[in-house]
Amino acid sequence: MSIKTITEEDIKTLETLAAKYPVRRSALLPMLHYVQSIQGMVSPAGIQVCARVLDLTPAEVAAVATFYTMFKRFPMGKHHIGVCTNTLCALLGGDELWKQLTDILGIGHDETTADGLFTLERIECQAACTVAPVVTVNWEFMDSMNPKAVRELIEKLKMGAPVQSTRGVQITSIAESGKVLAGINDGKYAESPLADDSMLAGLRVAKERKMSAPTGKGAK
Ligand code: FES
Numbered sequence: 001m002s003i004k005t006i007t008e009e010d011i012k013t014l015e016t017l018a019a020k021y022p023v024r025r026s027a028l029l030p031m032l033h034y035v036q037s038i039q040g041m042v043s044p045a046g047i048q049v050c051a052r053v054l055d056l057t058p059a060e061v062a063a064v065a066t067f068y069t070m071f072k073r074f075p076m077g078k079h080h081i082g083v084c085t086n087t088l089c090a091l092l093g094g095d096e097l098w099k100q101l102t103d104i105l106g107i108g109h110d111e112t113t114a115d116g117l118f119t120l121e122r123i124e125c126q127a128a129c130t131v132a133p134v135v136t137v138n139w140e141f142m143d144s145m146n147p148k149a150v151r152e153l154i155e156k157l158k159m160g161a162p163v164q165s166t167r168g169v170q171i172t173s174i175a176e177s178g179k180v181l182a183g184i185n186d187g188k189y190a191e192s193p194l195a196d197d198s199m200l201a202g203l204r205v206a207k208e209r210k211m212s213a214p215t216g217k218g219a220k
Pocket residue numbers: 084085086087088089090124125126127128129132133134
């Protein structure tokens with residue numbers, strides 16, 4: 001798989017991202033997401049470009065790019081499939097979904113299918129335990145998944161059929177999602193609710209019972 005070169009136009013976009021922050025180096029994570037959306041990975045050349053734009057050393061950029069697991073140093077497939085296997089998801093079927101996906105796709109953690117369609121990753125808790133077990137496609141949520149839904153999801157993605165996150169967002173590709181993660185507005189923000197009823201249940205009960213957090217030392 002050939003890795004796309006970062007163009008002058010891309011460098012202008014990286015400059016724009018850097019200019020959004022009072023301290024330019026704060027833009028490094030969005031910039032790495034952008035580089036990954038262009039290249040399908042964060043390549044050594046991508047690291048060099050980010051370092052140049054931010055006036056950092058490549059080692060400083062590489063330290064960040066290699067710390068966060070969302071940044072890949074191998075070419076990703078069109079779709080990134082994440083399976084949460086942390087405690088709650090695992091107990092509610094996440095481990096089985098992981099096994100099912102490794103069987104269907106024939107790949108393991110951080111591997112990409114030969115047709116370049118899917119990269120599979122065992123992911124950590126997505127703070128969506130109320131709708132466990134959770135699968136993500138290009139970091140969009142597929143809540144309360146089960147083996148039948150997973151099978152249908154992969155079939156649709158293979159056919160290129162339209163797929164929506166269970167929260168309403170249209171699934172595109174990890175490249176498009178990467179641009180959103182970089183902070184580039186795709187105009188679809190309103191497609192997905194921020195929280196559903198189950199996520200707000202604890203807050204509702206706390207309000208009904210007039211509960212509040214204990215005041216800590218130094219609180220005003
Ligand atoms: S354990 Fe899977 S979302 Fe929290």
